[in-house]
Amino acid sequence: MSNNEKCTCVECGNTDERMDKLKDILEEYRSIKGNLIPILHSVQKIYGYLPEDILQVVSEKINIPMTEIYGVASFYHLFSLEPKGEHIIKVCLGTACYVKGGQIILNRLEQELNLEVGKTSLDGKFTLEATRCLGACGLSPVMTVDDKIYAKVTLDDVRRILDEYTKVEVDK
Structure with a gap:
């Protein structure tokens, strides 16, 4: 706990x-x-x-x-029987995002966080989820962290985005 x-x-x-x-x-x-x-x-x-x-x-x-x-x-997908992390990361795998690299972004997040899709990190910081559509097809590939949307995400963006949420905790 x-x-x-x-x-x-x-x-x-x-x-x-x-x-x-x-x-x-x-x-x-x-x-x-x-x-x-x-x-x-x-x-x-x-x-x-x-x-x-x-x-x-x-x-x-x-x-x-x-x-x-x-x-x-x-x-029902909305319900969770496991605790969620402090930050929920969702990666769109809808058609537009998938074609433009959504799965590759998701793979990189799994690697960076050492975390499987649908699971929460041991420290309770992140939960990683794949979703079918985030409604921003023109900005693909798209991911969200909590309510913040990240558009046209590249592999190079992944570490920077994660650092936004880990750096905040160090600065507090």
């Missing part, structure tokens, strides 16, 4: 404001039919992903089996 990550463990008794928010959400959605997806969205907004112990609480409180919760959480 990283220094800024709080325990989500229900059994240890270390509750925080997130658990209070979760209880409020479960109460709000308790009697609403089809409540699972909105609850999962709320849990992910609170925790940044869907922690197993929190999903167990959801299961018990709204009386939906864990298998059903996992089925929904793993079916």
Whole structure:
């Protein structure tokens, strides 16, 4: 667990404001039919992903089996069962970006970060994702880091872009 990550463990008794928010959400959605997806969205907004112990609480409180919760959480791409990094890097692999080198950019990021697509770095700094379209085909290849868009990315740009996010931490 990283220094800024709080325990989500229900059994240890270390509750925080997130658990209070979760209880409020479960109460709000308790009697609403089809409540699972909105609850999962709320849990992910609170925790940044869907922690197993929190999903167990959801299961018990709204009386939906864990298998059903996992089925929904793993079916929809928006949900994550693993913690995300501080910075989310997305590389477009849509047709225009792929043709102009999107896969090569993604390969370089994997190499630079020593990280597979869909995984988070051990230090919790980066999560690397491939996406089908970022809606900027005329600027291909395109990648984003969090909400910042990088257009016409070259192999030489990759290290410079990563340094923007690692250098900031050193300067703090």
